[in-house]
Amino acid sequence: MLEATELMVFYENMLALNNVSIKCDDGQIIGIFGSNSAGKSTLMYVLSGIILDIQRKEVMRGGERISVFGRIALDGQEITKFKPHLRAKAGIILCPERRRIFPESSVLENLKIGAYLSSKKDAKQNLEYVFHLFPRLTDCIKRQGGFLSGGEQQMLAIGRALMARPKVLLLDEPLLGLSPAYQKLVVDGVREIRDAKGISIIVTEQYARPVIPIIDYGYILENGSNMLAGSREELMDNPDVKSAYFGV
Amino acid sequence: MEGRVPACGWGSAAGGGDASPIRSNRRAGVIVEFLLYGIINSITLSLLSLGFTLVYSISRLPNFAHGALYITSGYIVWLLLNRLGLPYPIAVVIGILATGFIGALIYRFILIRIRGMEISEIIATYAIGLAIIEGLRWGGLRGMTFTLPPFFPGSVILAGVSVDYQRLSIVAIGALTFLGLYLFTHFNKLGLALRGIAQDERAAMMLGIDSDMTAVVSLAIGSGLAAFAAILLLPLGNIVVEAGYSVLIYAIAVCIIGGLGSWGGAIVGAFIIGFAQILTEAFLSSHFQMVVALLAIIVTLLLKPSGLFGKQKELEERV
Numbered sequence: 001m002l003e004a005t006e007l008m009v010f011y012e013n014m015l016a017l018n019n020v021s022i023k024c025d026d027g028q029i030i031g032i033f034g035s036n037s038a039g040k041s042t043l044m045y046v047l048s049g050i051i052l053d054i055q056r057k058e059v060m061r062g063g064e065r066i067s068v069f070g071r072i073a074l075d076g077q078e079i080t081k082f083k084p085h086l087r088a089k090a091g092i093i094l095c096p097e098r099r100r101i102f103p104e105s106s107v108l109e110n111l112k113i114g115a116y117l118s119s120k121k122d123a124k125q126n127l128e129y130v131f132h133l134f135p136r137l138t139d140c141i142k143r144q145g146g147f148l149s150g151g152e153q154q155m156l157a158i159g160r161a162l163m164a165r166p167k168v169l170l171l172d173e174p175l176l177g178l179s180p181a182y183q184k185l186v187v188d189g190v191r192e193i194r195d196a197k198g199i200s201i202i203v204t205e206q207y208a209r210p211v212i213p214i215i216d217y218g219y220i221l222e223n224g225s226n227m228l229a230g231s232r233e234e235l236m237d238n239p240d241v242k243s244a245y246f247g248v
Numbered sequence: 249m250e251g252r253v254p255a256c257g258w259g260s261a262a263g264g265g266d267a268s269p270i271r272s273n274r275r276a277g278v279i280v281e282f283l284l285y286g287i288i289n290s291i292t293l294s295l296l297s298l299g300f301t302l303v304y305s306i307s308r309l310p311n312f313a314h315g316a317l318y319i320t321s322g323y324i325v326w327l328l329l330n331r332l333g334l335p336y337p338i339a340v341v342i343g344i345l346a347t348g349f350i351g352a353l354i355y356r357f358i359l360i361r362i363r364g365m366e367i368s369e370i371i372a373t374y375a376i377g378l379a380i381i382e383g384l385r386w387g388g389l390r391g392m393t394f395t396l397p398p399f400f401p402g403s404v405i406l407a408g409v410s411v412d413y414q415r416l417s418i419v420a421i422g423a424l425t426f427l428g429l430y431l432f433t434h435f436n437k438l439g440l441a442l443r444g445i446a447q448d449e450r451a452a453m454m455l456g457i458d459s460d461m462t463a464v465v466s467l468a469i470g471s472g473l474a475a476f477a478a479i480l481l482l483p484l485g486n487i488v489v490e491a492g493y494s495v496l497i498y499a500i501a502v503c504i505i506g507g508l509g510s511w512g513g514a515i516v517g518a519f520i521i522g523f524a525q526i527l528t529e530a531f532l533s534s535h536f537q538m539v540v541a542l543l544a545i546i547v548t549l550l551l552k553p554s555g556l557f558g559k560q561k562e563l564e565e566r567v
Contacts, residue, residue: 048454060364088456100451102444109434113444116437117456164455 001025002047002092002168002200007070009042009051009224016042018224020070024168024200029190031211031235032204033245034221040204041097043221044172047072047202048094049084074168089117091167097176099157103146107137110145110156114163122165129197130159133189151182158189162199169193171203175210183210190214208245212236220245277408282526284406288415290522291422292481294515296495297502298425299473305509306446306466307459309359310370311351313377314474315496319389319489320380321347321475322482326394336399344475351471352464359467360460381492394487396479418480425476426515442466446509494538501541505548507555516556520544 002024009017017039024030034040045051046068055066072080074090082090102110111130115123131138134155140148148156154174161169171190175183191214193199205211212218218235220228228241235241296318303311311317321343328339354376362368400413433439444452445462453459474495485491498521505520506513521544528536548555 050450050454053450053453053459057364060362083458084450084453085456085458088454093456094454096451096454100448100454102447102451104447105443109440109443113440113452113457114455116441116444160455 001076002072002074002202004047004072005070007043007046007072008068009039009046010065010067012064016224017046020219020221020224020226022202022219022226022229024202026200027194027198028200028216029194029214030200030202031208031215031218032202032221033206033208033211033218033241034204035206035244037223038221039224040206040221041172042224044094044096044170044202044204046070048092048170049079049082049087050094050096053084088164091165092170093161093164093166093168094170094172095157095161095174097172099150099153101145101148101153101156101160103144105145107141107143107145107148107156110160111163114160117164123163126163126165130162133162133192134159134185136185151178151185154178154182154186155189158186158193162193162197166199168200168202171201173204173206175205175207180210187211187214206245207247208235208241209247212246280407281409282530284409284411286519286523286526288411288419289526290519291419293498293502293522294518295418295422295425295473295477295480297499297514297518298429298477299470300496300499301503301506301509301511301514302429302473303466303470304503305511306442307463308509309355309363309463309467310366310373311467311470312370312374312496313354313380314470314499315492315494316377316380317347317351317471318474318478318495319384319487319492320350322396322478322487323384323389323394324475325479326396326487329396336397340479343479344472347475348468348472351467351474354471355464355467359463363463377492377496381489385489389487389489392486392488395485396483396487398483414480414483421480425473429511438465497538498541501545504545504555507558510555510557513555513557 004023005021007017007020008015020039020043022030022032022043032040032043042051045054051066051068055068058064058066070080071078074092077090079087079090079092102113105113111127112123115126118126136152137155137159140152145153145156158171158174174186174190178186187210190201190203194201194214203211203215208218212232212235215232217231218229219226220235220241228235228238230238236246299317300311300314303309303314324346325339325343328334328342329336334342354373358372358376359369362372398412398414400417403410403412404416433443441452441457442462442465444455444457445459449459452462501521502514502517503509504517506515506517521541524540524544525537528540552558
């Protein structure tokens with residue numbers, strides 16, 4: 001179970017996350033919805049620890065001052081100070097916005113690099129599972145990551161994250177720029193991962209409609225604050241949410 | 249044209265090899281000689297620059313101490329051989345490991361604090377290199393008395409051209425090194441992690457790869473490769489501190505022509521400079537070797553600043 005309490009993030013004096021608390025129980029799919037600059041990616045960076053790396057690089061460059069407050073715990077163990085690679089080791093794997101595939105490596109190599117934390121046996125099993133989950137990837141196994149289409153890249157990014165045997169999988173805008181057909185493939189894949197492997201998943205989106213059917217619980221972020229939280233039905237029945245995030 | 253033997257003596261400042269001159273006035277002999285020594289010279293250059301390229305491509309650290317590490321390893325092996333009287337193979341292994349260790353220390357204690365600030369990285373690594381080179385000079389590494397014995401003595405006549413075994417072994421061992429590195433970075437978990445970090449540091453972190461660890465490893469391997477090159481090449485000349493500077497310039501020239509961070513590019517760049525040097529040797533004089541490398545840098549920066557195989561723009565992300 002991943003639990004983040006009272007997260008606050010400042011970029012210089014700008015408040016990017018304001019007192020956000022979220023909770024993800026084992027085997028749940030959590031949705032986080034919000035428009036651009038609502039703080040979705042920042043939240044993902046905080047949960048995955050990438051914010052600590054950004055912070056360190058900014059300090060070295062004498063750039064922006066980033067301050068992070070709050071507590072994050074995974075299965076009761078406090079991981080707030082863990083560096084990104086240690087969080088990954090603890091089981092929090094981020095599949096980042098815009099996918100960030102390794103462009104010069106082939107599909108297979110991308111997956112193999114993803115298997116850095118797994119044993120040889122796990123890697124082999126997971127590799128088979130990824131190809132079972134996204135059969136399209138088998139067609140372009142030797143192709144360079146940079147030459148894949150956006151949808152294929154997204155499947156590869158999720159597959160690569162799975163190779164790292166996550167306990168909690170963070171998906172940052174996995175549907176960004178995908179056609180409805182690919183969106184469906186990805187959403188079905190996400191549900192299948194949870195059902196088959198019991199992996200908890202936190203997924204962010206700007207537009208809630210494609211994702212809402214698969215989530216157990218959802219949060220709405222606005223200007224860095226958690227405006228609303230509720231189960232799938234509660235969110236779907238709320239008139240404000242409907243107009244802002246469902247386009248009804 | 250008098251069949252002058254192109255010098256591949258990377259240890260000595262003047263670049264004087266110790267191979268005996270060839271007396272061959274047949275045209276075929278000249279062509280074979282040109283090809284053979286061109287290849288030897290090119291592989292030599294790529295071995296010299298391999299460590300530099302590797303560190304830059306993985307960690308984006310320009311290791312300007314590369315030449316200093318090269319000459320340090322030669323000196324370490326010399327000390328082990330002559331002062332401690334260790335057998336040659338053991339001295340070589342210790343020399344490579346020790347130099348790799350020095351590289352790792354340089355990252356762990358100095359570069360880790362300034363990572364990401366390019367100018368500081370250059371200044372710091374160059375300062376370390378200067379300190380090492382001038383420290384060695386001050387410590388007594390002067391004159392022409394420091395030599396390593398070739399481990400494959402003797403020479404052979406190939407198609408009318410005399411080549412010593414040491415130079416031939418450079419070609420073979422160089423090719424094996426490239427193959428070994430290819431296998432390491434494509435089939436080994438750590439090697440794959442290094443390539444992941446090289447392509448997208450942050451994405452690799454998200455998969456559990458520690459970028460400080462990979463930087464230490466890349467500097468250790470890069471320095472070890474510098475040592476490896478030194479031990480192969482120094483027996484062709486003397487161990488002189490000035491080689492530290494020229495090796496660095498050759499490494500930079502090769503990398504700039506090939507495109508910084510591109511391994512294939514570095515090998516192509518080495519072949520371009522390697523053959524260009526052999527040509528200037530044949531038609532001008534061996535003193536122009538360094539001029540060729542520097543001119544190549546200037547021409548590349550003027551015509552194609554990213555180098556022949558610089559980062560591919562067409563692979564930019566698709567949305």
